Amino acid sequence: MIATLRMETLRETPVAWLSGEVDASNASELGAQIMHSVPNTAMGLVLDLSETDYLDSSGIQLLFELADRLRRRQQELRLVVPAESFVGDVLAAVNFGGAAQTDTSVDRALAALKAQPPG
Amino acid sequence: MLGGAAPGDDVALLAFQRTVGAHEALRLRVATRAEELAAIRRLLRTWLADAGADRPTISAVLLASGEACSNAMEHAYGPSDATFELAATREGDDVVVTVTDTGRWRPARGQNRGRGLRLMETFMDDVDVVPGDAGTTVRLRRRLTTA
Numbered sequence: 001m002i003a004t005l006r007m008e009t010l011r012e013t014p015v016a017w018l019s020g021e022v023d024a025s026n027a028s029e030l031g032a033q034i035m036h037s038v039p040n041t042a043m044g045l046v047l048d049l050s051e052t053d054y055l056d057s058s059g060i061q062l063l064f065e066l067a068d069r070l071r072r073r074q075q076e077l078r079l080v081v082p083a084e085s086f087v088g089d090v091l092a093a094v095n096f097g098g099a100a101q102t103d104t105s106v107d108r109a110l111a112a113l114k115a116q117p118p119g
Numbered sequence: 120m121l122g123g124a125a126p127g128d129d130v131a132l133l134a135f136q137r138t139v140g141a142h143e144a145l146r147l148r149v150a151t152r153a154e155e156l157a158a159i160r161r162l163l164r165t166w167l168a169d170a171g172a173d174r175p176t177i178s179a180v181l182l183a184s185g186e187a188c189s190n191a192m193e194h195a196y197g198p199s200d201a202t203f204e205l206a207a208t209r210e211g212d213d214v215v216v217t218v219t220d221t222g223r224w225r226p227a228r229g230q231n232r233g234r235g236l237r238l239m240e241t242f243m244d245d246v247d248v249v250p251g252d253a254g255t256t257v258r259l260r261r262r263l264t265t266a
Contacts (some may be wrong), residue, residue: 002157021160024189025153054160054178056185057235086178093241094234 003052005030007037010046011110014038019051022059031062035069044076046109049087060094067099078102078109145207151192151220156185159205163216166207170214173266179242180207180214180261186235187218187257194222194255213244214263221254 003020016034038045047066049055067077077100081088091102103109145166149155160181167177184205191203203220239246245260 021157023153023156023185024192025156054181054185056156056182056189057238058189060234086182089178089242090182090238093238 002026003030005033007034010106011114012042013044013046013110013113014042015046015048015106015110017048017051019053021054022052022062023054023056024058027058027062031066034066038070038075040073042075043113044078045070046078046080046106046113048080048106048109050080050082050085052087055087055090057094060090060096063091063096064099076100076113078113080104080106080109145205147205148202149188149205151201151203153189153192156188159188160185163205163207167214167263170209170263171265172214173264176214176261176264180216180259183239183243183246183259183261184216184218186239187216187259189235190257191218191220191222191255194220209263210260212262213260216259217256218259219254219256 001020003018003022003026006017006019008015008017014037016037018030018034022030034045034047045066047063052059063077063079070077079091079096079100079102081091081102081104083104088102091097096102101112103112145162147159147162149159163181163184164177167180172180184207188203188205194203201221203218205216205218207214207216209215236246236248239257239259243259243261245258247256247258249256249258
């Protein structure tokens with residue numbers, strides 16, 4: 001296992017912590033696991049990438065698909081990415097900002113989800 | 120171990136030469152299975168750290184090399200028994216990684232591959248894709264900054 005996924009519900013919102021490395025060997029499975037854990041009733045999903053050491057174009061594809069699938073269900077994806085991190089650099093390189101908002105902590109992401117219900 | 124469906128990623132690194140000296144090349148022959156990507160990163164990370172590379176250099180080279188390797192895996196004709204080669208060398212102040220496969224270069228199909236090329240170009244100083252009759256070589260170059 002090169003990545004570990006932990007899911008929890010905080011303030012009625014699913015939160016996923018993805019640690020380790022994401023590449024073509026595990027991106028699809030991780031994406032399916034994450035998507036499966038988001039109930040229709042949730043406002044959205046917070047995905048914490050603070051402990052994600054490596055993320056390649058397969059991982060980026062996962063994130064774009066996740067954002068898209070949630071959007072179609074009137075739900076919002078919010079990423080937690082530390083400032084000046086490798087993952088932040090990768091996301092910036094592919095202009096991921098247009099697909100999902102990014103926060104620097106889970107608390108902030110949860111607060112933002114509550115403050116801005118989608119739809 | 121040749122040609123077998125070996126499950127462990129280390130097992131399928133078919134050839135591996137590495138010496139401790141920072142100026143020695145790292146040469147790998149790798150089976151075209153996505154599970155090998157993590158093993159390639161481990162070996163490349165160690166080689167770069169031995170060369171004194173700082174974290175941004177290591178992260179950038181691992182990502183760009185990983186994208187080139189993913190391309191090589193997609194180019195493979197056979198479902199499981201094809202291999203490609205990766206070489207990492209020092210050229211002056213630079214690190215140069217070449218990834219050579221035996222398939223034809225395919226233009227980016229869909230956004231995913233397009234992003235792979237963009238990541239290579241963003242994180243490296245120079246990216247060359249050289250299509251040939253026998254295969255495709257991706258050559259990545261970046262200044263090696265030290266910690």
